[in-house]
Amino acid sequence: MSSASFGTANEDNAHLSRNESKAVRRRSLTLLGSLIRPVRARFWLTIGAVVLSQAARVAGPALIAFGIDHALPAVRAGDSLPLVFAGVAYLAAAVVAAGLTALYVTWTARLSQAMLLDLRVRVFRHTQRLSLEFHEKYTSGRIIARQTSDLEALRELLDSGVSSLASGMLFMAFTAVTVFALDWRTGVLVLAAGVPMYFLARWYQKHSQIAFRESRVVSARLIVHFVETMTGIRAVKAFRKERENAARYAELSEDYRRATVRSINLNGIFQPGLVLIGNVCVALVLLTGGFRVLSGGLEVGVLLALILSTKRFFQPVDQMAMFYNSFQSAQAALEKVSGLLEEIPTVRPPKTPAALPHAQGSIDFNGVEFRYGDGPVVIPRLDLHIPAGQTVALVGQTGAGKSTLAKLIARFYDVSAGSLTLDGVDLRQLTTEDLRRNVVMVTQEAFLFSGSVADNIALGRPEASREEIEDAARAVGAHAFIMELPDGYDTDVNKRGGRVSAGQRQLISFARAFLARPAVLILDEATSSLDIPSERMVQQGLAGLLRGTRETGTRETGTRETGTRETGTRETGTRETGTREGGTRDAAGGLPAADAASGPDAAPAAGRTALIIAHRLSTVETADRVLVVHDGRVVEDGTPAQLIGDGGAFARLHGAWKDSLV
Amino acid sequence: MAKQSSFFTSISRLYPHVRPILPRLVMGLLCALLASVMALAIPQVLRVLVNESLKPGGSADAVWGASLLILALGIAEAGLVALRRQFVINPATTVETRMRVSLYGHLQGLTVSFHDRWGSGQLLSRAMTDLNFLRRWMAFGAIMLVVTTLTVVIGVVVMFSMSWQLALIFLAAAVPIMIYGFRFRTRFSKVARRSQDQAGDLATTVEESVHGIRVLKAFGRSREALENFNEQAEELRQTEIAKAKHLATFSLVVTLLPELALGVGLVVGILLASTDQLSIGSLVAFFATAAVVAAPVEFCGMLLAMALTAKSAVDRHFEVMDAQNTITSPDQPRRPAGLKGALSFRNASFAFEDAPDKPILKNITLDIRPGETMALVGITGGGKSALLQLVPRLYDVTGGSITIDGVDLREFGVEDLRTAVAVAFEDTTLFSSSVRDNVLLGAPDPGSAEGRDAALEEALDVAQAHFAYSLPHGVDTLIGEEGLSLSGGQRQRIALARAIAAKPAVLVLDDPLSALDVNTEVLVEARLRQVLADTTTLIVAHRPSTVALADRVALLEDGRIAAVGTHAELLAQNSHYRYVIASLDAEPRDLDSELSALEDQSEEISR
Ligand SMILES: Nc1ncnc2c1ncn2[C@@H]1O[C@H](COP(=O)(O)OP(=O)(O)OP(=O)(O)O)[C@@H](O)[C@H]1O
Ligand SMILES: Nc1ncnc2c1ncn2[C@@H]1O[C@H](COP(=O)(O)OP(=O)(O)OP(=O)(O)O)[C@@H](O)[C@H]1O
Numbered sequence A: 001m002s003s004a005s006f007g008t009a010n011e012d013n014a015h016l017s018r019n020e021s022k023a024v025r026r027r028s029l030t031l032l033g034s035l036i037r038p039v040r041a042r043f044w045l046t047i048g049a050v051v052l053s054q055a056a057r058v059a060g061p062a063l064i065a066f067g068i069d070h071a072l073p074a075v076r077a078g079d080s081l082p083l084v085f086a087g088v089a090y091l092a093a094a095v096v097a098a099g100l101t102a103l104y105v106t107w108t109a110r111l112s113q114a115m116l117l118d119l120r121v122r123v124f125r126h127t128q129r130l131s132l133e134f135h136e137k138y139t140s141g142r143i144i145a146r147q148t149s150d151l152e153a154l155r156e157l158l159d160s161g162v163s164s165l166a167s168g169m170l171f172m173a174f175t176a177v178t179v180f181a182l183d184w185r186t187g188v189l190v191l192a193a194g195v196p197m198y199f200l201a202r203w204y205q206k207h208s209q210i211a212f213r214e215s216r217v218v219s220a221r222l223i224v225h226f227v228e229t230m231t232g233i234r235a236v237k238a239f240r241k242e243r244e245n246a247a248r249y250a251e252l253s254e255d256y257r258r259a260t261v262r263s264i265n266l267n268g269i270f271q272p273g274l275v276l277i278g279n280v281c282v283a284l285v286l287l288t289g290g291f292r293v294l295s296g297g298l299e300v301g302v303l304l305a306l307i308l309s310t311k312r313f314f315q316p317v318d319q320m321a322m323f324y325n326s327f328q329s330a331q332a333a334l335e336k337v338s339g340l341l342e343e344i345p346t347v348r349p350p351k352t353p354a355a356l357p358h359a360q361g362s363i364d365f366n367g368v369e370f371r372y373g374d375g376p377v378v379i380p381r382l383d384l385h386i387p388a389g390q391t392v393a394l395v396g397q398t399g400a401g402k403s404t405l406a407k408l409i410a411r412f413y414d415v416s417a418g419s420l421t422l423d424g425v426d427l428r429q430l431t432t433e434d435l436r437r438n439v440v441m442v443t444q445e446a447f448l449f450s451g452s453v454a455d456n457i458a459l460g461r462p463e464a465s466r467e468e469i470e471d472a473a474r475a476v477g478a479h480a481f482i483m484e485l486p487d488g489y490d491t492d493v494n495k496r497g498g499r500v501s502a503g504q505r506q507l508i509s510f511a512r513a514f515l516a517r518p519a520v521l522i523l524d525e526a527t528s529s530l531d532i533p534s535e536r537m538v539q540q541g542l543a544g545l546l547r548g549t550r551e552t553g554t555r556e557t558g559t560r561e562t563g564t565r566e567t568g569t570r571e572t573g574t575r576e577t578g579t580r581e582g583g584t585r586d587a588a589g590g591l592p593a594a595d596a597a598s599g600p601d602a603a604p605a606a607g608r609t610a611l612i613i614a615h616r617l618s619t620v621e622t623a624d625r626v627l628v629v630h631d632g633r634v635v636e637d638g639t640p641a642q643l644i645g646d647g648g649a650f651a652r653l654h655g656a657w658k659d660s661l662v
Numbered sequence B: 001m002a003k004q005s006s007f008f009t010s011i012s013r014l015y016p017h018v019r020p021i022l023p024r025l026v027m028g029l030l031c032a033l034l035a036s037v038m039a040l041a042i043p044q045v046l047r048v049l050v051n052e053s054l055k056p057g058g059s060a061d062a063v064w065g066a067s068l069l070i071l072a073l074g075i076a077e078a079g080l081v082a083l084r085r086q087f088v089i090n091p092a093t094t095v096e097t098r099m100r101v102s103l104y105g106h107l108q109g110l111t112v113s114f115h116d117r118w119g120s121g122q123l124l125s126r127a128m129t130d131l132n133f134l135r136r137w138m139a140f141g142a143i144m145l146v147v148t149t150l151t152v153v154i155g156v157v158v159m160f161s162m163s164w165q166l167a168l169i170f171l172a173a174a175v176p177i178m179i180y181g182f183r184f185r186t187r188f189s190k191v192a193r194r195s196q197d198q199a200g201d202l203a204t205t206v207e208e209s210v211h212g213i214r215v216l217k218a219f220g221r222s223r224e225a226l227e228n229f230n231e232q233a234e235e236l237r238q239t240e241i242a243k244a245k246h247l248a249t250f251s252l253v254v255t256l257l258p259e260l261a262l263g264v265g266l267v268v269g270i271l272l273a274s275t276d277q278l279s280i281g282s283l284v285a286f287f288a289t290a291a292v293v294a295a296p297v298e299f300c301g302m303l304l305a306m307a308l309t310a311k312s313a314v315d316r317h318f319e320v321m322d323a324q325n326t327i328t329s330p331d332q333p334r335r336p337a338g339l340k341g342a343l344s345f346r347n348a349s350f351a352f353e354d355a356p357d358k359p360i361l362k363n364i365t366l367d368i369r370p371g372e373t374m375a376l377v378g379i380t381g382g383g384k385s386a387l388l389q390l391v392p393r394l395y396d397v398t399g400g401s402i403t404i405d406g407v408d409l410r411e412f413g414v415e416d417l418r419t420a421v422a423v424a425f426e427d428t429t430l431f432s433s434s435v436r437d438n439v440l441l442g443a444p445d446p447g448s449a450e451g452r453d454a455a456l457e458e459a460l461d462v463a464q465a466h467f468a469y470s471l472p473h474g475v476d477t478l479i480g481e482e483g484l485s486l487s488g489g490q491r492q493r494i495a496l497a498r499a500i501a502a503k504p505a506v507l508v509l510d511d512p513l514s515a516l517d518v519n520t521e522v523l524v525e526a527r528l529r530q531v532l533a534d535t536t537t538l539i540v541a542h543r544p545s546t547v548a549l550a551d552r553v554a555l556l557e558d559g560r561i562a563a564v565g566t567h568a569e570l571l572a573q574n575s576h577y578r579y580v581i582a583s584l585d586a587e588p589r590d591l592d593s594e595l596s597a598l599e600d601q602s603e604e605i606s607r
């Protein structure tokens, strides 16, 4: 039963069955408990401060009474000592009360902020851990909803709840004691009011739970829609989706409003209900007490005191109702958050990792099968060996499964069957650090984070110096344009890199990979948006990187315009291709030793293993080996020259491509 | 940060939104006042009742009467509390919703350059957190502020009536409170604003970390992302604590000073009473009233903080609402009689907002005849995409003009223009709905379901996106956020199909075939050529294969159109063109044998 609402599976449903409801509530409370545990000392301290400040406050009226009852006659009698005492004590009580109030206001904030920070970071860390499979279904908007509006609900509870609850309880306890001390029968009557209150609270809990859940669900929807519109604003405008969007958003907002009103209205019954019960109780005390006074069983003065105390007893009920309200709201929010935290990444780090500090870069697919989730099989069974240092090109029709293969090597997803090994170690046995140090992928979507160009490149290796960053940019031919940006490497690229052009984005992502210098480099259409001269530049840089040398890296220092010297470039390019093919032959036999100039963490022995996916076959021509993928199967495998000679699919592709040039 | 406006200037901007619900807010206020009066009255009434009518041996009727009276008052109190909510909640949420919807509408209208600058987290926090807070303030904070202020004022008046000397002492405490209040106001506003902004930035970071999760995973940088997030969250925490400290100091002042005054008052009062300048009854009554007044005074700190936070929420809201939408329809939109689609650039220049003195495009003059296909070629970062985005007016030219059939783009209704022009962007922006909805997003409504299906089928066919039918639920398959559950080429073809399905007069394609393999490209081009025959098309090309679609080619160099001509002409005459587009021929070409094979087999491979 509870498995149906495990994690985020049943997130959009506000009307849960009894058992499910119980399960998610428990989950949510457990989360709350785990948030409090690390700060429990501070929690009790804060409560202590609240209690003490209340006590100091109670001292005030007592001192006034003392002043009037004792100090005044004493002054009249010429003894001013009690007066001095009363005055000083009153001032001291005021100072203590005010000081403690200030203290608990700050402490409450510290407490609630510590818990919020904890939860924020937990959610963030967890979402980073979750696999892509999850993210594809869940959408970023929901995660933002969890991180913003759900946390906001918790914050409300923490900010207002703790002190009002503590002071309210204390106040009620004190007053109850007073009432009992005066007359136990009235005390029982007052406590009896707890029964209808309990049932009212139960009723409120049952209904508000649904209302708050609904409100969480709807607000998440609202946020998802909002985020999607703002990220896709260009397309929204270009295709005039505004009106439709506005209608949808108005509808969602109205749903949200209704859910909010429903929850507030429930509270609007709950809270006056409690007040009413309290007031009825006061009337009852008056009634029963009144008859006892008539029969002489009770003194009038005591009755008055009893009634006033009873009245006072129910005063904090208001605050308690407010607390319960925010508690319900926060609980509903935490139900969602805890669901997200409960999700288990499908791609998990190993329990007993195998160490692989310096991979050679040989990759093996052993009977690999893969499907996305429970979708159709994308890769039907694949056996493939890629020796270390080899440059492999993957070609094939769109949707053939090239990116999927690449993503498997980068362990974005785990294979559904079979195994995938790096240097003979199953990828599932590698720690994330080892894996990411050795395997880096430039994805088909060049995503830049807002922040400077340098920051974006440094993502490849955060400890890189500015010089290294610039070298990487130079190597891929990005240096020239970066220097032309208003602040050079410190220019903010805006959200999603909107400040730079699509090709420039690709260059920057490429520089990232260049800086990372992994043993296995995967490039998924990394040059698709580049013009031909830039592509050529990237290829040169790549060739240098793959051989583990830097000689080509520094070549591009001049501006682009050198390229206009037609023949010069042509020659360079030709030479480049030639060298590369020489490399191929070497690779087929013993691999060439790495250049001494290679960086500290360059791949050992041979150059790097590279997996290049490209539709523009200029890149492919320079590869050691070409794999033609069709429907997830490798249908051709050989050196470019062989395949062209064989006249198969690659030869046809290659022919068509050649034909398309100039 | 924006300069601080005064509290009332900011809050008064809410007036137009609040005006319709003002009567109900006032009713709510009255209920709140009555309820607090009632709460104060009940003890007094009790005292009178108990003292007057209850004595041993008295009549049972008096007990019943008194109890019923108290019961009635109690019911009235609870009723008033309920009534206040009833009056206020619904209208306040209506205002909130209306403001939210208008914010969203305004945001959708704002220019792309605005959105380039603003992270969506910032916008989101304005739409959700800020407005939620404003609602709560309107329904509760503002009303309570008025109620408490009134209570305090009335209380002080009553205190004066009991003993002017003591009341003066009490009032003296108000002076430093007021002075401190001003300082508190400026400081707290600043921190409140900072915390709201930081919360928005934090949301932006979350958004980016999720959208960029592939990159973070690919480079194993989750830890760095976490550290960065942690740092930001920590800053927010610090700000919140700073905020709490300001509030704490203010609460300290607000609770301490009146109490100190009362302490002094106690001494002075007893001295006065001892010399009979003050009756003991007045002394007792004075302190009873002071106790009633002290609670609201303390409450003031919280309410004031709430009001100040509400003020900066209003500021943030209007910061966005005040942003001008510069790309709007003219008052009297024009439309060419029959849209033929002659697209002309007349001396058009364009500079991005952040670098107005460095135009990306300079004096572009280019004529594209109706039905013609023009390729636009230029180096990476040359301004091709910028030029294309001028056509549907995602950006406005900063000089010169662009016309369709002789009518300046700025004279079209924006919606008309965007109906006439369809775009396929270089980075495909798909929405997380079905393939069908994505493709038919901008399509004219054919009126019938069959018509829609036909339009869909045709668009998918032209873009060679037949794969859509074999997705798990066919064309009704939901594609993940931004279409990321499709392959790169599949995504691009859906986006191309979307542009084609819009059946525009002018089609603007930004490198639409970059993610396609050579065979598919050939197929798409073949079909596209038929469609483009009578659609004016401007297409950005990085490859000769794409250029092949075009009748003529325009070469963009240094922000100017350097040359216009056919591919062959430019290839022969223009060295920059050769540099940009010509690939290298490393080997002598021997294609004769392959060519004929290609014709028969390209079909087969694509299956
Ligand atoms: N995240 C995903 N969830 C479900 N299905 C997916 C996902 N990503 C890709 N697919 C499907 O898997 C198949 C292979 O996709 P893949 O991205 O590997 O193709 P590709 O060869 O890289 O194509 P392209 O050249 O267009 O990028 C496609 O049919 C695609 O729709
Ligand atoms: N929002 C922006 N603000 C300021 N400058 C920008 C902005 N967007 C792009 N640029 C700059 O304007 C220039 C032109 O960008 P544009 O995207 O038009 O290039 P492009 O020709 O389309 O390049 P590509 O072939 O890489 O797509 C680039 O140098 C880029 O850095």
Ligand SMILES: [Mg+2]
Pocket (backbone or CB within 6 Å): A402, A403, A404, A444, A524, B487, B488, B489
């Ligand atoms: Mg792909």
Ligand SMILES: [Mg+2]
Pocket (backbone or CB within 6 Å): A501, A502, A503, B384, B385, B386, B426, B510
């Ligand atoms: Mg572009």
